[in-house]
Amino acid sequence: MKEKINKNKIAIVLIQLLKDAKKDAFREVIKELMPYDIAEQYNELPVKHRPLFLEYLDVPQLTSLLRHLTRDEQLQVLRILKPVRSVELLELMKNDDLAFLLSGLKDSQIEKLITQMKHEESVIVRRILAYPEKSAGRKMSDRYVWIDKKYTIEQAIEKLKHFSELAEYLNYLYVIDEHKKLVGVVSYRDLLLADSKTTVDEIMTKNIVSVDVYTKQQEVAKLIARHDFVSIPVVIEDNTLVGIITVDDVLDIIMREADEDIEMLLASGKAIDFKTKPLVAAYRRLPWLILLLFIGLVSGSIIAKFEATLEAVVALAFFMPMIAGMTGNTGTQSLAVVVRGLVTEDLNTKQAIKLIFRELIVGIIIGITCAIIISVIAYVWQGSLVLGLVVGSSLLITLIIGTIAGTVIPLILHKFKVDPAVASGPLITTINDILSLLIYFGIATMFISRLM
Template sequence: MITKKIDEEETLLVIEKLKSEQYEEMNEIFEKKRPFDMAAIFQSLPERHRAALLHHLEESTLASMMQKLNQTHQLELLSKVGPEKANKILALLDTSVLNTLLRKYPKADLEVFLAEMEENDASYIKKMIEYPVDSAGSLMTNRYISISAFLSVAEAIEKIKTLALYSESINHLYIVDDLGKLIGLVSYRDLILADRSEILNNIMLKQVIGVTVSTKRAEILRLLKHYDFSALPVTNDDGVLVGMITFDDMVEIIIHETSDDYTKLSATSKEIDFDTKPFTAAIRRLPWLIILLFIGLVSGSIISNFEATLEKVVALAFFMPLIAGMTGNTGTQSLAVVVRGLAEKDIDSKTVFKLLLREFWVSLMIGVTCGFLISIIAFIWQGNVYLGVVVGGSLLLTLILGTMAGTVIPLILYKFKLDPAVASGPLITTVNDIFSLITYFTIASWFLNKLIQ
């Protein structure tokens, strides 16, 4: 078992090797490590030792370690090893990792790197960088095995042996025609079980589920929920096989999509992590918070308009935070349900109607229960039945409004091709604050004469 104490001991050992210039022994330490453990040692090293470590580690070791570093540390690593060594490291990286990194790579350095690559590889990388970040084209790798349908099983197995080290996965063999179009696939298991003289065309699966280079990450995630894939073929718009998304890439898709939705729901930036500097983190958080700040001023203006009502019935102020908070909570719950549902399935008008009707009944049951309880509490506290009616009735109506807002807003955004997760928790909460205050004080004004008696 790897513990924090062991990590610290290994970091100290690496520092000792650096100081004594025992670089071969240091490389041996890293060669025995997994990429994640290499990255952990690198990140725990003091700044003054990192440059020396990078200078003396083998390119293959650095390439393995880079897969588990965040983008900030990846760029730091490349900037410290010099252009020549950086290009050797980049050439060893998987294309999907390379694609993500090169989007942030300095333009001048990128042109030098691509100029030194083979023409086909350089052309492929350029195309990948042009694909949108959340598309299948940016997530795929070109390390796959494709073969003609008219080869025998024995010939296919020999080809797998030849190209196994090149391909990211040998679980599936993709079958293409003379134009490179995907027409079927054969699993490695089926190859082993089939007669060696059998032709692939007779045993291949012809109804292949794949995606195009423009397929969005959310749609890929939807496919993964319906089918058990270990790899997913990617074609261009003409059906020509251009890459595949591996199991590792699929796990990354799930992590990124979950992280993306969570950060939108909390109105933060997905580019903020533990290593982000304070100033950068503040700049990335400010836009949403400033928008919410100005929307929140509306709440203040509502309260000021009902200042006379509050002065006459001070007890009303006690229930303001409760009503606003409950409305925001139920709105956020509905938002989470809708966003998750939209990610899992396609919706039509019938589905929307059923969802709205269900959420209305849910909000009504919650509203009646919570409204009744708070009305009893308000009556016992002040001995005024009308205060109980005002508080209980307001909570009932605002819970219905808050739930419906949390349901309708993401559906509207989805209809207009916008990400429904941008209807973030803070936004729903702020909007529902306005609804709840208007409802609360309006009802209180109707019963004002009964409340001051």
């Protein structure tokens, strides 16, 4: 509450200072804010004040502002800024952030921006953009400090002082040998505690965990979370150090992956947030909904095939939503367990078979329980024992099949390196809908003479 009032107050002060063009006073206020809060103030600002707001910030402040904006907002900032300052800004950005920003642009626009940059910067950016999306190479930063293993602690601290700007958010120095291969790490704490005359290779940690540039970002996140690291070095094949990935990037990766899992599990459409425009949000949601529309029609056409059965016993329709809904739900329950389980654990074939077997037992237990309940209810409600048994046995079979389908399909996708979360709503629901209606009306048709 207190924080909110403060934010509004600050906003009012900032707007007044912009109106009066009081640059120095404006900069005094900004200096007291965290980068995230500056970004928030910028986003809340009336559009007409934004150009001056950006003009009053220095380039390092602009850099940290960009870090907290969405890609669309970043591009807007670049459009407002004068070209010279844009390039300056791009050069100062962490190169993984820069690659993220550029990957949203057309190739011709990327070229235009890159050619304006300093040669060594542009080489780095091109190299990062050459790595596949969602690989460690795309997310790594070159803002780290390396030292030679023969350095004394004193020399190491000396080098750190030289590159202190680079090392702002870090906690380690990376140690390389004469062939530039990564051979160890030294934490700042190690440096503080060590005698200044010892050499780095005496105190460094040699048992280092590193990742390859082509490692998936999700795997990197898994490693950092497991080992409670603050950062992890990225190497190419021959163990040459080329970058690092820090835990704050991993937080972003984990949140993004969770959002994507939910998007895919619920078929909710990619990348819609509170600021997405209505037309864009509708456009992103429609493909799924139209797909589901046709899936619904497939179910409908199965019912149409059994029109004679349904006409004879209309009461069969009463249990349709329940059977289809339950089968779909047990499938997504299993799917959720598999998808989220794979986020933190790896499965070998033996463990996968064990999991499928467990889900089979789970399916049988919930199938029997629910079948008994619904048989009794259907008998009491509709007064027909045969109807009760038809509904109950259908539910038993469909629940077992639905549970197994929800487990096996994502495991197969995972085996073939497809993200199992795509086996979402649409796929599992279609299969389970169609199977459940076929089984239900199939059994009902078999017993049609006794049902009438």
